[in-house]
Amino acid sequence: MKIDLHSHTHYSDGHLSPKELVDRAHNMQVDVLAITDHDTIDGIQTAIDYQSQQKRAMQILSGVEISTSWHNFDIHILGLNVDHTNAQFLARLEQQSQERDRRAQQMSDKLAKVGIANVFEDAKELAGVGQITRAHFARVLVQRQVVRDFDSVFKKYLGKGKKAHVKPKWISIEQAITWIHDAGGKAVLAHPGHYDMTTKWLKRLVAEFADSGGDGMEVIHSHLTPVRKKLLADIAAEHDLQASSGSDFHYPNRWTELGKNLTLPEQLVPIWQDWNLVSQ
Incomplete structure (x- = not known):
C-alpha cells in the first residue's frame, strides 16, 4: 500500500486544487493520502467528496500542518486523522489565519519602505481561497523580477534578520499537540530533517516534542540523505515515537512527487497502525 501523509493544495501554498491533487494521487497510484495544508482544513471535504x-x-x-514557535524556530506540527468538522478546532485554526494576515501585512509594510509596494495585495490575490504564506510573497517578487528566484527572496528580504522579516507569533508546540488531540488526531513532528539547526538542537526538539505528548515524527520526507534518514529513525526510536512519511508535495516538479520513496524503516511503528485504512 502506498501511503503519503503530507501534501498541500491551493488552500495554503500548494498550486493544485483539492480535485487536482486527488487526480495526481491516483496517477501516482497512492492508496492513502493525507491533505495537510498550513493552518487550515478548508480543502478536505472537497477532496473527500470528489474521491x-x-x-x-x-x-x-x-x-x-500547524505552525508553532520554539526557541526562535518555526516548527511545523502535523495533525493527522483529525475531525475536520470539529467546531472548536476550526475556531482555533482561525486564530492562526488571523496571525498569518497580521504578519503578511507587516512584511508588506516593510517591503514598501524599501521601495517594493503593494506586495500584500498581490500575494493575497495569488493565494486566492487559501492562506497567505511567505511563498506567495516570494512568487510575487520573482514575478516582478525584483529577484531571480525563491532562494534570493529569502536571502535578501524574508529570511531571519533580513529587510522584510517579521517574527511570527505562533502558538507553542504544546498547544498544537493539545489542539490536535482535542480534534481526535495524532500529532506528528513535520520534516525534522529540514530545520536549520544542529543535531544537538534537533535532539532537544524531538525530546521536548515527545515529552509534550507528541505521537510521531516524519522519519521519511523529501531530500533526505541516507545518513540523515538513519539519524531520524534512531531519534524516533529513542523517544518511542511512531513513524510517519510524507512527500510534502506542493506542485509537480522533478524533486518531489506524491507517494514516491516513502517506505518506512522496518524497525519503527507506523503512525497509522491503529487506523482502519480501508480505501474509500
Missing part, C-alpha cells in the same frame, strides 16, 4: 465519485479506491485522511 467518493472516483472508480479507483483511495482513502483521504483529514490533516493540517
Whole structure:
C-alpha cells in the first residue's frame, strides 16, 4: 500500500486544487493520502467528496500542518486523522489565519519602505481561497523580477534578520499537540530533517516534542540523505515515537512527487497502525 501523509493544495501554498491533487494521487497510484495544508482544513471535504465519485479506491485522511514557535524556530506540527468538522478546532485554526494576515501585512509594510509596494495585495490575490504564506510573497517578487528566484527572496528580504522579516507569533508546540488531540488526531513532528539547526538542537526538539505528548515524527520526507534518514529513525526510536512519511508535495516538479520513496524503516511503528485504512 502506498501511503503519503503530507501534501498541500491551493488552500495554503500548494498550486493544485483539492480535485487536482486527488487526480495526481491516483496517477501516482497512492492508496492513502493525507491533505495537510498550513493552518487550515478548508480543502478536505472537497477532496473527500470528489474521491467518493472516483472508480479507483483511495482513502483521504483529514490533516493540517500547524505552525508553532520554539526557541526562535518555526516548527511545523502535523495533525493527522483529525475531525475536520470539529467546531472548536476550526475556531482555533482561525486564530492562526488571523496571525498569518497580521504578519503578511507587516512584511508588506516593510517591503514598501524599501521601495517594493503593494506586495500584500498581490500575494493575497495569488493565494486566492487559501492562506497567505511567505511563498506567495516570494512568487510575487520573482514575478516582478525584483529577484531571480525563491532562494534570493529569502536571502535578501524574508529570511531571519533580513529587510522584510517579521517574527511570527505562533502558538507553542504544546498547544498544537493539545489542539490536535482535542480534534481526535495524532500529532506528528513535520520534516525534522529540514530545520536549520544542529543535531544537538534537533535532539532537544524531538525530546521536548515527545515529552509534550507528541505521537510521531516524519522519519521519511523529501531530500533526505541516507545518513540523515538513519539519524531520524534512531531519534524516533529513542523517544518511542511512531513513524510517519510524507512527500510534502506542493506542485509537480522533478524533486518531489506524491507517494514516491516513502517506505518506512522496518524497525519503527507506523503512525497509522491503529487506523482502519480501508480505501474509500
